[in-house]
Amino acid sequence: MNDSFIIKLLTITWRWSVFLMFPVLIFGYVELTGLSLSEFDTGVNHHKWLLVSLYFLYVLLWWRLNLRVMDLIVRRRWR
Numbered sequence: 224m225n226d227s228f229i230i231k232l233l234t235i236t237w238r239w240s241v242f243l244m245f246p247v248l249i250f251g252y253v254e255l256t257g258l259s260l261s262e263f264d265t266g267v268n269h270h271k272w273l274l275v276s277l278y279f280l281y282v283l284l285w286w287r288l289n290l291r292v293m294d295l296i297v298r299r300r301w302r
Contacts, residue, residue, distance in 0.1 A: 252274055
């Protein structure tokens with residue numbers, strides 16, 4: 224498989240996952256806790272801070288993993 228295709232695929236995956244992860248986290252949190260979305264929206268702020276923290280943690284982890292994967296691809300290219 225072409226390395227440039229893999230790099231482009233990872234870049235697109237990264238952009239879409241960062242874009243879509245926050246709504247997915249909200250939906251998952253609402254489903255797991257049994258809150259309705261309106262209760263979540265007007266409810267206690269610690270729910271919102273928890274979700275924002277989880278989102279930033281996701282972005283940091285993905286950013287770290289994305290750098291490692293890109294580094295492995297670049298090393299493989301030079302073999």
